[in-house]
Structure formats: structure tokens, C-alpha cells
Amino acid sequence: MSNQKGFTLIEIIAVLVILGILAAVAIPRFMDLTDVASKKASMQAISEGKSRLSNEFASLLLRNSSPPSVASVAAANTDAGDFFLQFTPGTTNIAILGTARPGRGPKAGTTAVGTWRLPQ
DSSP: OOOOOOOOHHHHHHHHHHHHHHHHHHHHHHHTHHHHHHHHHHHHHHHHHHHHHHHHHHHHHHHHSSOOOHHHHTTSOOEETTEEEEEEEOSSEEEEEEEEOTTSSSOTTOEEEEEEEOOO
């Protein structure tokens, strides 16, 4: 008798079944990761907008030595990389709308909103 080495058909089928079960469990888990990442990126853009508004407020306060108006603070830079930030001034706060730029990192159409309040 010759000494043959290799896998039997049963062993190969068992491995394929195990791989199929792992794929069936793992694929749905990772399907919505791009949506979650886009939402988190939009929230990061809103946080960046709040930081920019705070920096603009501090800069204007140092230059003028009097508290700046909300409208002058809202004139801050609106480019946040993959997002476009729109600042809408109110009486004591600024509404921030972050919209994903098409063809950039996050899923197109991803938006987030936030509010920056004028420091007291």
C-alpha cells in the first residue's frame, strides 16, 4: 500500500461549513459600519465648528476688548475638510449645520446639527 496524504472530502466540507457560519455572523455586523462612521465624522465636524466659533470669539474679544456680537463670531471659516459648516446666528447662540461634501470621505448627504452658545 502506498502512503497517501491529504484531506478527505468530509474534512473539506466541514471547513467550508465553518467558514460559511463565520461569514453569516460577521458580514451583518460590519455592514452598517460605514453609516456609523459617517455619523461620527459629522459629529466631529460639529465639534470642530464649535471650537472654531470659540476661537473666533476669543480672537475678537482680544482685538476689541469688548464682547463681540454673535453675527461677527458667525463669520468664522466654514470649511471643515470633508464637511461644509453653515453657521446661522441667533440672539445668544449660533446654529451649526454640517453637511458632507459629495465625493469626499463620509457618505454623501450625511448631516449633523449643533448649537454654540455665546459665553457669558
